Amino acid sequence: MKGAFKVPLIIAAILVVGRVLLERAGAPETINNLLSVVVLYVLVVPLYFAFRIAKTGVPHPYTTLLKSTALFTAMARAMVIPTYWLAYAYQWPQARFSTAAGGNVGPGITPLWGYVLIPIGAALLWILISLVVGGGLGSILIAVKRKSTTKVQETPVTH
Numbered sequence: 001m002k003g004a005f006k007v008p009l010i011i012a013a014i015l016v017v018g019r020v021l022l023e024r025a026g027a028p029e030t031i032n033n034l035l036s037v038v039v040l041y042v043l044v045v046p047l048y049f050a051f052r053i054a055k056t057g058v059p060h061p062y063t064t065l066l067k068s069t070a071l072f073t074a075m076a077r078a079m080v081i082p083t084y085w086l087a088y089a090y091q092w093p094q095a096r097f098s099t100a101a102g103g104n105v106g107p108g109i110t111p112l113w114g115y116v117l118i119p120i121g122a123a124l125l126w127i128l129i130s131l132v133v134g135g136g137l138g139s140i141l142i143a144v145k146r147k148s149t150t151k152v153q154e155t156p157v158t159h
Contacts, residue, residue: 004052005072008045012037012076020083023094032094037080041073041126046134047141054145061146065138066131073130077123084122088114 019035046069053061053068087097088104088111099106104118 004049004068005075008040008048008072009075012040013079015040016076016079016083020086023092029095037076038126041069041076042130042133043137045069045072046130046138050138050141051145053138054142054149061142062139065142066135069130069135069138070127073127073134074123077126081119081123084119085115 015035015037019032022035023032046065049068050065053064058064084097084104086092087094088109091105095101097103097105099109102122104114109118
């Protein structure tokens with residue numbers, strides 16, 4: 001699974017930087033949301049990992065999937081956290097940073113909450129969501145692929 005992280009992490013970095021640049025340039029919210037890294041770590045990458053795991057026959061595939069999903073999500077969120085620090089420091093107006101949306105920009109947010117507790121809490125929440133949603137869907141994919149592989153191996157050859 002070592003090589004499986006490289007391309008998705010590069011894509012995540014491009015999405016994080018691209019979204020901040022577009023937000024700061026005043027792009028519409030719908031365009032900014034297209035560059036959200038959330039879909040990547042909740043759906044796309046866990047399914048990508050599951051497909052690779054199912055194809056290679058790794059021992060303990062479900063554990064490997066969950067560990068890989070959690071690690072990838074943690075690394076992707078580690079790229080997002082500095083955007084929350086900047087948003088707090090400069091009081092960026094984007095909706096995703098507002099306290100109404102669970103963000104760290106708004107009245108009454110102390111530096112401890114703005115720089116540490118909210119960004120870390122969001123990261124932990126997204127790791128959990130990725131494990132439940134992406135890990136669940138990925139586990140289904142692994143089970144289906146394993147079952148179809150077993151059926152193919154059990155099918156008698158007739159000549």
